[in-house]
C-alpha cells in the first residue's frame with residue numbers, strides 16, 4: 001500500500017523530481033531498519049523478562065527449600081530439647097530407660113524424617129535409643145558430633161556431616177545437643193538422625209529441568225545434600241566455590257548468576273542463609289534451559305522479520321528500479337518529443353520555404369497575402385506588392401546552363417530577402433524566375449523605393465548575362481499598393497495589378513520598376529473590375 005502510494009506520488013511529481021527516488025530509497029531503508037531495531041528490542045526485552053521471571057522462580061524455590069530444611073531440623077531439635085531437659089532434671093539413676101525407649105520409638109514413628117534418636121553417656125556408651133531392641137554394648141565416642149560436644153560447652157544444637165548409620169547403613173544427618181551434669185561437666189550427648197532420603201525425596205518433587213540444582217549445606221561450606229544426587233556430595237567441602245567464597249560473604253540472601261565450579265554450567269542461583277540454624281540453601285536453574293524457549297522464539301521471530309525485511313527490501317528495490325526506469329523512459333520520451341517538435345518545425349519551415357532560394361514559397365505567399373489583405377482591410381491600412389521577374393532568364397539558362405541559372409536565382413533571392421525591413425514584410429518565390437515582396441502598411445511610394453532598391457542591388461551584383469541587352473543580370477519589377485475595402489477588392493486583385501505593372505516594365509525595356517497602370521496615386525483605393 002505504502003509502496004503503491006509512493007509510486008503514485010512519483011507519477012504526480014513527475015520524472016524530473018529525482019528526490020522521489022531518493023526519498024523512496026530512504027523510506028525503504030528506514031522501514032527495514034525500524035523492523036530490525038524493533039524486533040531486536042522486543043527480543044532483548046523478552047530475554048530480560050524471561051530471566052527476571054526465572055530469578056523470581058529460583059528465589060521462591062530457595063525459600064521453599066529453606067523452610068523445609070528449617071522445619072525438618074526444628075522438629076528433630078525439639079525432640080532433643082525435650083530429651084536434654086528430661087535427662088538433666090533427673091539423676092542418672094532415676095532415669096527409666098525402658099520407658100524412655102518406648103517414648104523414643106514412638107517419636108521416630110511419628111516423625112517420618114527421623115531415622116533414630118540416641119542418648120549417649122559421657123564415655124560415648126549407648127544409654128537408650130529408638131531402635132526396636134535396646135542394645136547397650138555399643139560406643140559412639142569416635143563420632144564427630146560426640147567429640148564436638150565433648151570439646152564445646154555450648155548447649156545449642158549441632159548439625160554434623162552426613163554419615164552412614166552404624167545400625168542400618170542408611171545415609172543420615174546427625175543433629176545433636178550436649179547433656180550437662182548438674183555441675184556443668186560434660187555428661188553425654190543426645191542425638192537425632194535425619195534420613196538424607198527425606199531431603200532427596202522432597203527435592204525430587206521440583207521441576208528444575210535437566211541442569212537445575214538444589215543445595216543444602218552447612219554455612220561453613222560443608223555440603224549436606226545436592227540435587228542432582230550423588231553420594232560423593234555428602235560432607236564435601238565446597239567453601240572454595242563461588243557461592244561460599246564470593247557471594248555469601250556479601251549478602252545472606254540473594255539471586256546471582258554464575259558458572260558452577262562443580263559442573264561448569266551457568267545458572268541463575270538464589271541462595272539464603274537460615275537465621276535459626278547454620279545452614280545455607282540454594283536453588284538454581286540453568287541459564288541455557290531458562291532461555292531455551294526464548295531462544296527458539298527469537299530464532300523464529302528473527303527469521304520471520306528477516307524474511308519480511310528481505311521481501312520489503314526487494315519490493316522497495318524493485319520500486320526504486322521502476323521509478324528509475326520510469327524517469328529514464330519519460331526523459332527519453334521528452335527527448336523524442338523535443339526532436340519530433342524540432343523535426344516538425346523543420347518540416348513546417350520546409351513546407352513553407354522554397355528549396356532553391358530559401359525564400360517563402362508560393363503556398364506561404366498565398367497564406368500571407370490572404371491574412372495581410374484581411375488585416376489591411378480591418379485596419380484600413382495600405383498593402384503593397386512588388387512582383388519581380390529576371391530579365392531574359394531563358395537565355396541565361398540557354399547560355400550558362402540550368403545549374404548556373406539556379407545559382408543566379410539563389411543570388412537574386414538573397415538580394416530580395418535582404419530587402420525586407422519590417423517584421424511583417426514577406427519575400428517569396430512566386431514561381432519560376434518570378435519573385436514577390438509583400439509589404440504590409442507600405443504605400444505605392446514606399447513600395448516603389450523598395451522595388452527600385454532591389455532592382456539596383458541586383459544590377460550591382462554585376463552577374464554576367466550576355467543574352468541580356470545590358471550584358472548583366474537585371475530584373476524588372478511591377479508595384480501595386482492600396483488599402484483594400486470590403487466587398488470591393490480581393491487579394492488576387494493586388495497580384496493582377498502588380499503583375500500588370502511588371503508586364504509594363506518588361507515591355508518598356510526591362511531593368512525597370514513600374515507602378516500599376518491601374519493605380520491612381522491620388523486615390524489609394526483602386527477598384528478592379
Ligand SMILES: Nc1nc2c(ncn2[C@@H]2O[C@H](COP(=O)(O)OP(=O)(O)OP(=O)(O)O)[C@@H](O)[C@H]2O)c(=O)[nH]1
Pocket residue numbers: 356389390391392393394395397401402403404405406409431432433506510
Ligand atoms: N535555372 C532555372 N531556370 C528556371 C527556373 N524556373 C524557371 N526557369 C526558366 O526561366 C525561364 C523563363 O523564361 P521566360 O518566361 O520566357 O522569360 P524570359 O526569358 O526571362 O524573358 P523575359 O521575362 O521576357 O525577360 C524559362 O526558360 C524557365 O525554364 C529555375 O528554377 N531555374
